[in-house]
Amino acid sequence: MAKKTLADLPDLTGKRVLVRVDFNVPQDADGNVTNDRRIRGALPTLTALLDRGASLIVMSHLGRPTGDAAKDKPFQMDKVAARLGELLGRKVHKVDEVVGPKATAAAQALKPGEVLVLENVRFHPGEQAKDRAVKAAFAAEIAALGDAYVCDAFGTAHRADATMAAVPAAMKGKPRVVGLLVQKELDVLDKLLSSPNRPLVGILGGGKVSDKILFIKALLQKTDKVLIGGAMSYTLMKAAGRAIGKSRCEEDRLAEAREILALGGDKVQLPVDHLVVAALDKPETAKVVEGDIPDGLLGVDIGPKTIALYQAEVRKAGTVLWNGPLGKFEDEPYSKGTRAIGETMAGADKVITVVGGGETAEAAEEYGLAEKMTHVSTGGGAFLEYVQGAAFPALVEIDDK
Numbered sequence: 001m002a003k004k005t006l007a008d009l010p011d012l013t014g015k016r017v018l019v020r021v022d023f024n025v026p027q028d029a030d031g032n033v034t035n036d037r038r039i040r041g042a043l044p045t046l047t048a049l050l051d052r053g054a055s056l057i058v059m060s061h062l063g064r065p066t067g068d069a070a071k072d073k074p075f076q077m078d079k080v081a082a083r084l085g086e087l088l089g090r091k092v093h094k095v096d097e098v099v100g101p102k103a104t105a106a107a108q109a110l111k112p113g114e115v116l117v118l119e120n121v122r123f124h125p126g127e128q129a130k131d132r133a134v135k136a137a138f139a140a141e142i143a144a145l146g147d148a149y150v151c152d153a154f155g156t157a158h159r160a161d162a163t164m165a166a167v168p169a170a171m172k173g174k175p176r177v178v179g180l181l182v183q184k185e186l187d188v189l190d191k192l193l194s195s196p197n198r199p200l201v202g203i204l205g206g207g208k209v210s211d212k213i214l215f216i217k218a219l220l221q222k223t224d225k226v227l228i229g230g231a232m233s234y235t236l237m238k239a240a241g242r243a244i245g246k247s248r249c250e251e252d253r254l255a256e257a258r259e260i261l262a263l264g265g266d267k268v269q270l271p272v273d274h275l276v277v278a279a280l281d282k283p284e285t286a287k288v289v290e291g292d293i294p295d296g297l298l299g300v301d302i303g304p305k306t307i308a309l310y311q312a313e314v315r316k317a318g319t320v321l322w323n324g325p326l327g328k329f330e331d332e333p334y335s336k337g338t339r340a341i342g343e344t345m346a347g348a349d350k351v352i353t354v355v356g357g358g359e360t361a362e363a364a365e366e367y368g369l370a371e372k373m374t375h376v377s378t379g380g381g382a383f384l385e386y387v388q389g390a391a392f393p394a395l396v397e398i399d400d401k
């Protein structure tokens with residue numbers, strides 16, 4: 001169902017808007033932001049609201065805090081708030097509390113055009129409380145801070161956390177809309193799932209079949225072709241009765257892999273050749289083998305014939321949906337397949353190219369390809385679940401058009 005957007009909000013002059021974003025960004029051990037893509041993704045919404053005279057109370061989770069203050073220190077929102085300030089080009093206030101007197105005072109002191117970032121919402125036990133009353137009591141405290149609610153946290157849309165679902169529920173009667181990022185994510189994915197330009201080609205990589213069983217099944221139903229790469233291709237090859245040498249394989253998932261092959265039939269394309277090595281740390285032993293993988297060797301990337309085959313499929317596609325690296329791409333000598341397929345997608349001007357979040361999005365960015373894709377999702381788990389047809393509790397609480 002179509003959801004209300006920023007365009008449906010009333011005059012915001014002097015209003016306080018609660019904005020739930022997903023600033024759960026990659027960090028180093030000291031908590032420094034190592035990739036700010038998700039922060040940049042929310043800027044259009046934040047800027048649009050500020051330009052309309054609102055002040056903003058920005059809330060997000062960061063990481064998975066344990067409740068141990070020392071261990072959780074890197075998950076404090078200070079560095080994220082500082083990066084947001086740099087990107088927005090304005091002062092961003094940060095309060096060391098999610099709810100309470102300090103947070104309320106800071107929210108009430110906001111003037112039009114000012115931004116306040118609350119502390120990591122997962123520092124408060126209410127955010128993920130199992131007890132609905134506890135969650136609702138926490139949500140009511142946050143809800144009281146704002147005149148309107150904007151959900152721009154696509155990456156968290158598959159979670160029923162308090163700031164995603166209970167806060168907008170507590171704000172019934174006040175405007176509750178999706179932001180520009182969520183709107184774009186939903187527009188792209190809805191089109192892709194309901195009436196894609198065909199052929200719709202899925203490119204699927206990554207380490208494990210087990211992480212993505214439901215996603216693969218959904219892809220097999222919706223796409224015209226699924227091109228497989230990454231370590232999951234060895235599990236699928238083995239399930240098909242092929243030799244894989246000492247390549248990585250999920251032995252306990254062979255039955256599911258067989259089921260996928262049976263379901264997919266001709267739609268599933270496994271690699272026809274492989275880059276193999278004698279050991280992961282011996283890139284100097286790398287060579288290309290066709291078909292099966294001989295004893296004593298392990299696959300680390302798709303081979304040149306597979307690259308050419310997949311590139312041809314991308315070029316003649318109407319839409320390409322890519323999730324998961326095609327080789328062990330974090331090691332440069334094994335990154336050729338991932339890079340080549342990414343480059344071909346980025347260069348295919350007439351093809352709608354959509355990249356799923358997480359490490360695929362990071363690869364696309366690292367290779368400088370992200371801007372040339374139709375869309376790079378900010379969702380990892382949320383992206384996979386949306387393609388699988390999950391209903392998001394967070395969206396239920398947003399006003400319908």
Ligand code: 3PG
Nearest residue numbers: 022024155156159380381
């Ligand atoms: C994500 O990165 O997947 C989202 O921010 C949700 O985080 P979570 O998996 O810890 O709930």
Ligand code: MG
Nearest residue numbers: 155380381382
């Ligand atoms: Mg996750």
